[in-house]
Amino acid sequence: MAKQSAPPFKRAAAKSPTLQSEGTRSERIQAKSTTRRQKQKAALRRAILTAAEELFVEHGYENFSLRQVAEAIGYSPTTIYLHFSDKDELLFHVAVEGFKNFGEALQAGYDSETDPVARLTAIGRAYFEFGLAHPVHYRLMFMQRGEFFLRPAPDDCEAPIDSFTILIRTLEEGIAAGKIKPGDVADYANLVWMTIHGIVSLAISMPYFADKTYAENTYTHYSEMLKRYLCI
Amino acid sequence: MAKQSAPPFKRAAAKSPTLQSEGTRSERIQAKSTTRRQKQKAALRRAILTAAEELFVEHGYENFSLRQVAEAIGYSPTTIYLHFSDKDELLFHVAVEGFKNFGEALQAGYDSETDPVARLTAIGRAYFEFGLAHPVHYRLMFMQRGEFFLRPAPDDCEAPIDSFTILIRTLEEGIAAGKIKPGDVADYANLVWMTIHGIVSLAISMPYFADKTYAENTYTHYSEMLKRYLCI
């Protein structure tokens, strides 16, 4: 009678009295099962993302397809839709990864120096070299899908460093240190960003300007021109 | 017997002794017929081109399709292939039209002034305003299909003015006039072109920079910065 009054799961708990996590065995199994399946789900999601990243870089924006991704990970194309709402969201994740690396590169440039003007130079260099080193990502981020830049990062990604803020901060520091002419930092930042983008984007997408030494040459001129305009 | 010895076409010629173009009547009919059909063919080709132009601007690079063009002119999609080898060639013609207008705009800027520095400013303005006014063409020409810039113009199009040469000439004039610092004009030209492209391209394709007054502001700064760097 006592046995009957005792709920069945208590019996199961009595069967394994070793020190374990809370709950009955079946509860523990259930918990582990769900976490296992969550892990599997997350793993598949990551597999999709890494395959997408790879294939995107390999084939470029125009020739990147969901069916390729599906084939690469050994799943049917529609499986991707269980993890991403559409191709756009998947591309956005690739872009966010790019923004993350881009922001880190700029931050590293900032951190590599202490003087504001030196920092500005370093940031510019980092920008320039990121573009030339990762043209497919760069094109996606700033040429093909520029609207991604404003879209907030998805929940499953850490928000990338705000690259633009790094530039603004550097300019502010320069003005505060009396090394950059006082002025609207937003204007300055726009000027810097847009002009350097011109050099990078043409260098990576127009054969006419594709020669690396040309780009390097132009960047040297540009750097000097900018310094003369901004610095006191 | 004389009649028999005379070739039949001579008889036809005798039938219409009025002053006309060379040959027999049948020859004349034939000639007119072929020219008429050539005209029809050329008309259809032009119809394809204008429809393509229109639909391209309307729908943009990504959503422009041959089937749309076919529907617009009331022909089957495959008819286009009788006049253009593929979609790419059609797009190229659209781009060439863009290059033509672009070159003319720059040339007009050049012609509007006599002083080399004023010419440089005018050319820059023309560049800037062309980009903002024709973003879809600009993107095609300098962002999406940059390789078109180097491809020689097709036979049925007059070659567009070489925009880059206008810039180079202006810089050379400036140096010759002692108003621009001596230096490698190719380097100067690259610097000017690439930086101004940055402003234009971001203004027309990144919402972050899309604000017109922002672009105008940045361009003002840019213009001043360039003048200080290049001019004596």
Place this chain on the structure above:
DNA sequence: TTGACAAGTTAACACTGTTAAGTATAATAG
């Protein structure tokens, strides 16, 4: 054991560029 839910697949739709084959019509040759 049944029923619900999850994961994944298949089939299909509406597109795309592009090619091959077929069909009228007009021009030409005998």
Place this chain on the structure above:
DNA sequence: CTATTATACTTAACAGTGTTAACTTGTCAA
């Protein structure tokens, strides 16, 4: 005047795309 040939164009099809709906299968809970 008829037979043939070339021209202009279309239809059908292929291989590919993103995307949706319906279906199957396996796992878990009651």
